[in-house]
Amino acid sequence: MGYWLMKSEPDEFGIEDLIRSDKQTTTWSGVRNFQARNFMRDDMKLGDLAFFYHSSCPAPGVVGTMKVVKAAYPDPTQFDPASDYFDPKSKPDNPTWVAVDLQFVKQFPLVSLEALRKEPKLAEMRLLQKGNRLSVLPVNAAEWKRIMSMVEG
DNA sequence: GCCAACGTTGGC
DNA sequence: GCCAACGTTGGC
Numbered sequence: 001m002g003y004w005l006m007k008s009e010p011d012e013f014g015i016e017d018l019i020r021s022d023k024q025t026t027t028w029s030g031v032r033n034f035q036a037r038n039f040m041r042d043d044m045k046l047g048d049l050a051f052f053y054h055s056s057c058p059a060p061g062v063v064g065t066m067k068v069v070k071a072a073y074p075d076p077t078q079f080d081p082a083s084d085y086f087d088p089k090s091k092p093d094n095p096t097w098v099a100v101d102l103q104f105v106k107q108f109p110l111v112s113l114e115a116l117r118k119e120p121k122l123a124e125m126r127l128l129q130k131g132n133r134l135s136v137l138p139v140n141a142a143e144w145k146r147i148m149s150m151v152e153g
Numbered sequence: 154g155c156c157a158a159c160g161t162t163g164g165c
Numbered sequence: 166g167c168c169a170a171c172g173t174t175g176g177c
Contacts (some may be wrong), residue, residue: 055175056174056176057175113176133175154177157174159173159174160171160172162172163169163170165168
């Protein structure tokens with residue numbers, strides 16, 4: 001089973017929005033970076049777990065977990081001229097971008113970026129590497145366990 | 154708002 | 166294919 005970290009700006013879509021969503025499930029659309037797309041398209045599997053990460057906000061960090069309930073499929077927003085994520089170059093017979101469906105699993109008190117950085121066992125995490133900007137990142141099993149143990153205190 | 158870091162675009 | 170210019174991300 002794979003583990004992931006998905007970033008979202010809470011002003012746009014935070015974990016509270018996921019909890020309030022129909023079936024506590026959302027379409028994770030709008031990813032417009034090729035590396036992040038490739039992770040979703042090629043490696044993200046049904047049943048994988050993901051951290052929900054709040055970014056670009058006063059208190060960035062991990063706030064909960066989700067699971068993949070639908071693997072990659074064409075992101076509908078790329079074909080919607082009314083969407084901020086519309087991509088006129090993408091054609092329905094050869095879509096450029098993909099979405100996945102994620103279901104809420106658990107919410108917990110913020111595990112802040114600062115706390116993650118202080119944890120020696122997480123020093124190699126992709127999230128914490130200099131210049132990282134990907135909104136979809138793989139997390140290895142040891143990192144996942146370590147962060148979950150930080151949650152439990 | 155600043156700025157480092159990185160991705161994308163487009164001229165050549 | 167190179168690379169400068171530009172745009173975006175995201176912490177601070």
